[in-house]
Amino acid sequence: MSTKLKIAIQKSGRLYDDSVKLLKDCGIGLKNGVNKLKTEADNFPMEIYFLRDDDIPQYVEDAVADIGIVGENVLFEKNKKVEVVEVLGFGKCRLSVAVGRGENYDGVGYLNGKRIATTYPSLVREFLRKNNVNAEIHEISGSVEIAPGIGLAHAIVDLVSSGSTLFMNGLKEVETVLSSQAVLVQNPALDSPRRMILEKFLFRVRSVKKARNNKYILLNAPNEKLSEIIALLPGMKSPTVLPLAEAGWSSVHSVLNEDDFWDIIERLKAAGAQGILVVPIEKMVI
Numbered sequence: 001m002s003t004k005l006k007i008a009i010q011k012s013g014r015l016y017d018d019s020v021k022l023l024k025d026c027g028i029g030l031k032n033g034v035n036k037l038k039t040e041a042d043n044f045p046m047e048i049y050f051l052r053d054d055d056i057p058q059y060v061e062d063a064v065a066d067i068g069i070v071g072e073n074v075l076f077e078k079n080k081k082v083e084v085v086e087v088l089g090f091g092k093c094r095l096s097v098a099v100g101r102g103e104n105y106d107g108v109g110y111l112n113g114k115r116i117a118t119t120y121p122s123l124v125r126e127f128l129r130k131n132n133v134n135a136e137i138h139e140i141s142g143s144v145e146i147a148p149g150i151g152l153a154h155a156i157v158d159l160v161s162s163g164s165t166l167f168m169n170g171l172k173e174v175e176t177v178l179s180s181q182a183v184l185v186q187n188p189a190l191d192s193p194r195r196m197i198l199e200k201f202l203f204r205v206r207s208v209k210k211a212r213n214n215k216y217i218l219l220n221a222p223n224e225k226l227s228e229i230i231a232l233l234p235g236m237k238s239p240t241v242l243p244l245a246e247a248g249w250s251s252v253h254s255v256l257n258e259d260d261f262w263d264i265i266e267r268l269k270a271a272g273a274q275g276i277l278v279v280p281i282e283k284m285v286i
């Protein structure tokens, strides 16, 4: 049997859809097997294991899986011997300290002598140590946000994305312990056939990430404005300029980064660009 790279992804939950979508965008389709623990890729030497996110760092350390997709929050809490190969840009959240909305929070010193409920004891211990705070950590396994309301703790450390869970429980976010997103991790001791498959996979992941961060833009411009408009467009090399059927006009094609997208669009319009079309890019290979 030829070598396959084993990847662990979350079985169900917040990282599942984005993990499967990433594989799909990399051209890796999953066989619809009846076995829910693992499946094979259709057209790539890869086996996919579906696991609880908390177990993924350990499985990768133990080489049960060669690579895995997991949130940095879980990765740093578990502190296993795995290497981060790529940040993936999804599953973004913050691990934050929250206290009752009515509390007079005046900095980390507030936490001295307090009791903090969390499912992330290691990260909280590290945070308290760095900030010279002496507080009691109370580890619980879930529903951390209700701890202050039932008198179990004065503060909590939990994941936050929109903030609505904290709000609904009468809490306010006061410190960020960690900003987190999903990352691809690997076992540090992959053999060379597996490393080669990982390189192939990573090449695709990076192309997909680039494409997600960029848009293809087409616009029409009067020729006398061309140099001003071209100066606004970074592009991969320089923009493509094609003459339109109407004399004195050209069509300009380029690639724009998501970060400065709106800013550049406004400046293009101001410079005389018309009929601006923006289209998603499926893959971007540089």
Ligand code: PRT
Binding pocket: 010, 011, 012, 013, 014, 015, 051, 052, 053, 054, 070, 071, 072, 073, 074, 091, 092, 093, 158, 159, 160, 161, 162, 163, 164, 165, 166, 180, 181, 182
């Ligand atoms: O079953 P399994 O153990 O695999 O799943 P799980 O229940 O432990 O994890 P899951 O699916 O909830 O989250 C998986 C990963 O998604 C986390 O480890 C994070 O890396 C990432 N992630 C991103 C989040 C959130 N955003 C998030 N908002 N994980 C959890 N939350 C929870 C948070 O704990 C709180 O209860 O959502 C609530 C807060 O959300 P807001 O929007 O109200 O602020």
Ligand code: ZN
Binding pocket: 052, 053, 054
């Ligand atoms: Zn979990």
